[in-house]
Amino acid sequence: MAYQRESKMDQISSELAQKFIAALKEETLPWSKGYDVNYHPPFNPATGTVYKGASNVILLLNNIEKGYTDPRYLTFNNAKDLGGHVRRGEKGVTCIRIQPKTINITDQEGKVILDENGEPKQRELLIPCPYTVFNVAQIDGLEHVLKPLNLAAEKHQWDPHERAEELIKNSQAKITHSEFRDIVEAPCYSPYLDQIFMPERYQFKSTERYYGTLLHELCHWTGHPSRLNRFDEKAHNLGFGRPEYAKEELRAEIGSSLMCLTLGIKHDLDDNSKAYVKSWIKVLENDPREILKAAAQADKIATYLRQYDIVKEKPKEPLLKPYQGKVHPQDIENVKQQAVERIDLNVKQRIFDFSPVKNQEKSIPTQTSLER
Incomplete structure (x- = not known):
């Protein structure tokens, strides 16, 4: 079993790494061509779980590759418990749960x-x-449960640039702007000074490029020991081209891309980031699993920065809390009523075990389909 899990992990790592390598050779990121102003993090409507870590990146890429516009994903059992079924011939996407x-x-x-x-x-x-999940576009029989999402209506009550400015302000990061090349040769973050150095705004080709760059440096800023603690005390001595330096740059680039998607800002690799492309490719070719680590760290970085966002993500209310196993006869009606209250679902589609319970003891409902 452990061998099979390791083999599956190697397969996931290799496939994801190859997608990144192919895009990096074109000096872009895998999701750049599929940029969607109405981006929404992938989530499971049955459990209310917002997919995190590498799974977030995997499902984002899957939506772009398959052309899915709905960010909702379910496991096979989730779909079944909601009264739906995965269409014959549909293939799921493998995610990773820690x-x-x-x-x-x-x-x-x-x-x-x-x-x-x-x-x-x-x-x-x-x-x-x-584990494997399916986009709701691959599942039939959910019309009575899942309402169509209107992502456009949920997004951009604020101007994306104004929203980014407020996030940066709320972070209280120390940022120094300067047009003098002897002070700022390139945008950078100093772990030693815990300070971000940026050229003046007018020196950037576009407003999107400015915020994309600043968010990249803000992702580095989260690595300080007082925040996510990714750097050791010698971090400020890391040299350009070293593997650890390249890994941190890759985390920050993916993290800033996720933040730009969240805020509605179009983001491409800038000239500064393109300088790292060869080192990123080398890291991924040497160890494909590094992309899973980088994606997980990038999502953690983005999650940390979202606490400063003026638009707060509402918790997802789980649609499904199924009762499985034996249910005491006197509790049947109560269980059915709870099911009706939790979700507008035809109770006849639920399967209850009405057989006698040993020793007239109540069994504890399990939630095996809610593991993720």
């Missing part, structure tokens, strides 16, 4: 190491678990 697992720490001989209280020392592992 499952924490606590293990005992052992020495070189395999013996468990104990702490001062005689208890086993433990550490937490983060296990990547692949």
Whole structure:
């Protein structure tokens, strides 16, 4: 099972890395050609889960490649529990869920190491678990449950540039603008000074390019020890062209792209970012799994910056809380009523086990289809 999971992870990493490498060789990013002013983060309407980390990037690319305009995705069981069904022949997209697992720490001989209280020392592992989801466009029978989304109506109550300006202001990042080349040769963030240096706004080719660049530097700014803590104390000595330097630049570029999509600002690689393309390609060719790490970190960066956005994302109300397993006879009507209250769904489509319960004990409802 572990071998199969590793093999699947390698396949996901390789496919995603190849998409990035192909786009980078054209000096662009995979989603640039599919830019949508009405972008909405992919989410699961059954559970209310907004897909995070690498899954967010994977589903974004899947929408662009397949031409889907709906950001909603469901697992096979989600669709079934909502009374729908995935159409025959449709292929899902594989995402990644991180499952924490606590293990005992052992020495070189395999013996468990104990702490001062005689208890086993433990550490937490983060296990990547692949799973498959389908866009709602691939699912029939959901018309009575899912209403069409009007993304255009939800977006841009604020001007994108004004919204970006407010986000930057709310972050309270220290930003210095200067037109003098002896002070600012190129946009940059200094971890040592915890300060962003930018040329003057008029020196950029467009307003989009200005905000795209500043958001890129703001993504670096999140790495400070007082924020997301991605840099060690020697981070300011990282040299151009080194692998760690290239990895951080890739995280910031993907993160700023996600932020531009969120704000409604068109974003392309600028001349400064294009200087890193060869090093990014080299990193991905040497280790395809690095794209999953970069995508996960980029989404974490974007999530951190969204706290400063004047437009707050509303929590997704889950549509589905299915009852599975045995239900005590006296609770049947109550369970049905809760199902009706939770969702406008024909109760006849739900399957309840009315067989006698052993020892007349109530079983605890499970939610296996809500794992993600």
